[in-house]
Amino acid sequence: MSNRPLCIQCKARPAAYNYKKGNKVYYRRRCDVCVRKNAKKKTNGLENWQKSGYNKKQQCESCGFQAQHEVQLDVYHLDGNRNNNSYNNLKTLCANCLRLRGISKVKTSWRQGHLIPDNL
Numbered sequence: 001m002s003n004r005p006l007c008i009q010c011k012a013r014p015a016a017y018n019y020k021k022g023n024k025v026y027y028r029r030r031c032d033v034c035v036r037k038n039a040k041k042k043t044n045g046l047e048n049w050q051k052s053g054y055n056k057k058q059q060c061e062s063c064g065f066q067a068q069h070e071v072q073l074d075v076y077h078l079d080g081n082r083n084n085n086s087y088n089n090l091k092t093l094c095a096n097c098l099r100l101r102g103i104s105k106v107k108t109s110w111r112q113g114h115l116i117p118d119n120l
Contacts (some may be wrong), residue, residue: 007031009038049075052085060094067094074098 004014005027013031020026028035056073059066067073075083077094093101 007032007034018055035064047075048069049077049085050088052087052090054085054090057092059092060097061091062093062097065094065096071095 007013007015007030009030010033013033015027016032016035018026018028042054054089056070056075060073065072070105072095073092075103076098078089078091083090083104
């Protein structure tokens with residue numbers, strides 16, 4: 001049985017498993033992390049707002065919806081810039097309010113200016 005080859009890009013991690021045919025195992029040329037980096041995908045699973053220390057609230061800051069599960073709430077960037085992760089730029093919204101915000105044809109009772117930043 002042969003040893004698992006190292007990634008040709010980083011030369012540190014073992015290459016990703018590709019498939020097995022019979023008794024022979026075939027590997028990719030790169031490790032999973034390098035494959036994801038080349039595809040410009042997340043490699044560590046944390047969003048930038050999580051890295052900045054922001055925590056989702058337990059309820060929607062627009063309609064007051066109390067979430068049963070954390071996936072019912074999303075983090076919204078007030079200025080629309082997903083790279084601006086300052087605490088004053090982030091709000092917790094329910095999935096419904098966030099989706100209504102993205103649909104310009106649907107008239108909602110609030111607009112971007114109605115959500116104001118927290119004062120620290």
